[in-house]
Amino acid sequence: MILVFTHKITPRVRYIFKHILTRTLLIPVDFTTKIEEFVAYNGPKLSYTKTPLGNEFFIKSNNLLFEQGVNDLDFTIQKWNNVPCFFNTNLKSTIPFDIFASSFYLISRYEEYLPHVKDIFGRYTAEQSLAFKHKFLEKPVVDIWAYKFLEILQEKFPDYEYQKRDYEYISTIDIDNAFAYKYKSLVRSVGGFFNDLFKFKLVETWNRFAVVCNIKSDPFDTFDKILRLKKEYNVKTIFFFLIGDYTTFDTNVSASKGKFKLLIKEMVDYAKVGLHPSYFTMQDAALLKKEKERLENITNMPVKRSRQHYLRFSLPETYQNLIDLEVEEDYSMGYASNVGFRAGTCTPFYFYDLDFEIQTPLKVFPFALMDTTLNDYMKLTPKQSLGRIRDLKNEVKAVNGTFITLFHNENLSNYLRWKGWKRLYESMLKIATS
Structure with missing residues (x-):
């Protein structure tokens, strides 16, 4: 265990220290505000406050973890061994920036609470983020900082037994259109x-x-192939089904169709299934509840995981609505227009609600890339896409993180805008699992 001395133990301090030390580096942590308790402790310890007590492992604290609410902040980006960082400290501090405040800023999505311009779909855009502006969006900096921090801890406390986490890969599939033509209504x-x-x-x-x-068979009916590849590469796979009512943005087969229900039930037998809340659920709690109950009636199981259609979510409202409905995991944390790490991390984390200043039970699983980002937004070829996938996977593997990808069943169809993309999914699985 590592003991942390700080002048004030706030919910923010507890939250981010536990994320960095316990969830990322697998080191249990405890806190104290008593100097004598800190001095008497013989194991690994550090102080996180304004001035060091003596010559201990000291990190000069930024005010961020001792404040409440959201304020405009100033940033000076510097480099720590070639890795961008901010919230600089002074010479007395063991590391040149406040790793905990910086990590909290990115993981809590602090910047998304500040006034910003939304895109045409009502989303926060990558271009407004600190990570995009300073060119570190494609690096899981929170995890990189944590591992650099671990090296210093190991030098300082060589006798402590450190554990190592394992790299993990999760393939997630969004079902916006289970079928291109089959089982649609006569009118459609x-x-x-x-x-x-x-x-x-x-x-x-x-x-x-x-x-x-x-x-002919329906071009989007690629489910057997996805399940075959899941088995062949032993990949953890999650299907997110869109079962909302028909709108301009929600064009899946009607959830009342027997064949569609059958497909969902079949997927439950072979993989995990989650809800893909429709376009207008972003701030509509009643609609979200209706769709959750609809999926539960089909699967006869409680819905525990979710990903917003069009990646439309607004913090903290969308997440508060999911929490109220007892959804435990969300997979929406990523950008539609850019690949990379929206929250600066490739480690699943609990959503911290800045409105209520509490850690919530909702676990957020950030994804690194989406097929439509590569094709529609970045205009990459399948070959170029594979290069980007390999780079992102290597970034995650370097910190033993969780590599999560987002594909659609349509991607494997080799049809219309996906012509030539048929093999990319399997090639990606080879890279991700190697």
């Missing part, structure tokens, strides 16, 4: 047929006709 099928015909999309017109008439 006929409307789509004439729409394609009117726009001279003759290939799509033929494919729609052939699928509906059972001449």
Whole structure:
């Protein structure tokens, strides 16, 4: 165990020290405000306050962990062994910046509570983040800092037995459209047929006709292949099903269709299944509840995990709504427009609610990349995408983190905008599991 002396033990102090030391470095931590207790302790210890007590392991504290609410902050970015960092300290401090305040700033998503301009879908954009502006979005800096910090701890306290965590990979699949043409309502099928015909999309017109008439299989029905690859590469896989009512942004098969229900039940037998709350659930708690209950009625199991459709979430409201509905895990933490680490970490963390100043029971699983980001936003080829995937995986592997990817069943279809992308998913699994 490591003992931390600080002048005041706040919920923020407890939260971030436990995240860095216990969840990331697997070192139990305890706190004291009593100097005599700190001096008498013989194990690993450090002081986190304004001035050192003596010549102990000392980190000069920034005010952030002793404040409440959200304020405008000033940043000076410097380098610590070539890694960007901020909240600089002084020469008396063992490390040149406040690792705990910096980590808290990124993980709590402090910047997303400040006034900002949302994109057309009502989302916080990567471009406004500190990580994007200072070019460290593609590095899990919180974990890199933690491991550098561990090296110093090991030098200072060589007799302590340190444990090592293992690298983990999780493949997540969003089901926005389980089928391209099958099991859609008569109105949608006929409307789509004439729409394609009117726009001279003759290939799509033929494919729609052939699928509906059972001449061809549906191009988006790639579930058997995903399950085969899951088994072959022994990959932890989670499917997130969109089962909201039809809107411009939510175009999946109706959740009342027997075949769609059957598909969901089948996936439950082979993998984990979560809810993909529809576009308008971001700030609509009643709609979120309705969809959660709908999925629970299909699976006969409580819904424990979720990822927002279009990655639309607003802090803290969306997460507060999930907590109220007893959802335990959220997988929305990432950007649609950029790959990388939105919260600066590749370690799952508990959501800290800055409104109430408490650690909540909602565990956030940040993903590193999404297929539509690579294709639609970054305009990369499958080959270029594989290079980016390899780089991100190496960043996570270097700190024994959790590498999470977001793909869609459509990606494996080799159809329409996914032409030429058919093999990318399997190639990624090879890289991620090697």
